Amino acid sequence: MSTTTTIRKGALEASIDSQGAQLMSLKLSGNEYLWQGDEKFWPRRAPILFPIVGCLRNNFAKSAAGEVHLGRHGLARNYEHRIVEKTEDSVTFELESTPETMSAFPYAFRLNMTYTVDGERMLQRFTVTNTGDEIMPFTLGGHPAFNVPAPDANGESFDDYELRFTRPWTAVSPAIDADGLCDFDRPFTLFEDADTLSLSHELFDKYLTLTFQDVPGRTVTLLGTKSGHGVELDFDDFPYLGVWSAPGAPFVAIEPWRGVATCHDESDIFEEKRGMESLDLGEKVSYEFSVSPF
Template identity: 35%
Template sequence: MLRLRGGAGTADISPLGAEPHSLRDATGHELLWQAGAEWRRHAPILFPIVGRVPDDTITVDGATYPLTQHGFARDLEWDVVEATESSATLQLSDSAETRARFPFAFELTARYVMDDVGLATTYEVLNPGDSPIPVSIGSHPAFAWPLEPGVARTDHVVVFDEPEPAPIRRLDHTLVLPEAQPTPVVGGTLRLDPGLFAADAIVMDQVASRGLSYLAPSGRGIRMTWDDAVDVFVVWSRPTGADLLCLEPCVGGAAPIDFAGELRDKPGVRIVGPGETLTMGYRVEPLLP
């Protein structure tokens, strides 16, 4: 485990999946979900797909490959390229194992920096090959919900920086349904309730904001901001209930439930040309009461 320290707190990063396991504010208060029977992850990286594809199978140039939900990056050991007191850079490259599921060359880099403001995360997808690669990438951090012991989950809010009137999408077996749904965000405020997730995730595929605040009544919480590469934002918790709230900035999303065809034609996929790099970044800042 790599521990990063900065004025805003500490972060622990595991080389398995390059996944953050802890984010504590300057008082030592834990903000990330600490895994459990309901969901055994903390903040996985989603690559080379976000969400699922029908039958957990992709098609590339007419050939089919098995690729399960959110891809494989979260389950593989990454190389630690650099580690300092306040930063870590980890890398995952293609191998025979990955090419059996995703037949492309790639270099995926995750860089974490803990400073006086918070934890900055940057992903870079480099195409070192000689043909274009179709990819999506996202982050799936789960925050504690409630943020403080003894506080009702229904007393928490997510406040987006901008009004979010656009309709949302819902999922069926983690695939996107065709019908848009009215957003539960009122103005820019999402009042949290476990019932919001009875129909699974809230998929905002027309998100206007570049930031939000997730808050308990005391003011404790997190401020999250993301760059312009992000085009889908997902809010999720277990439909069956769990003390976690996932706030997920993504490039691309799950496939439509009726999608069939080449991976390069899946809605939301980005095409990274030979020698090109796709970059996505976001920041999480602890907020003290």
């Protein structure tokens, strides 16, 4: 049975479910910034993505170790993770490969998810260890969704929100098809020489998911233009950023990614996909991003 663990420091509090090691709540001074899930729109809140981001073509790929059979965003979000370390302001979860996981992803691994709060921001760290006897390909990402309007944003609507970047730039995104695959041969320009993107449900109805590359400073702010409330994400370790909302839903997901879904110009060889990295036998790597509500 899953359990929820709460960590806190100062005015910031985060709660994480052992099922999927998923962030379930992020409160500042008692105000909830994280989307709380709703079957009408999207039941999840902030799933972790491993060992893929997005979709494989027909949920299938070939690898040096055998066939890979993974649904959208991989398998880690579907399993119970055990707590291996806990303090007042930090908790670390662990998921290890099993015969069941290896039937879908034929590699032995250990995934540790660490959440830490310092009073002003929450840090989310992924640590992946290759515990097998061959080189392991993988990628990963986060998927936190945030309430829009933000708490204490009286009178604001979804259309009062924008993404704000650290400097003007030109954002070009690959198209996403109905199967969730990326088409880098059909890019579209979201904005040119600007530091903001106004959000609307029509924007997401048209493009489904926005995929940013080379975000300036790897920092983005989701900002309510009337209330001044929102969240800032810093994601130095993540070269891609996905932004998504469900039709008519009162949330925006801001997703630091190290890879993307299978692309139209790719084969079904797992190791050859964009953003895929290889971990040597016994090797361990860590990546992290932070969320600062305000």
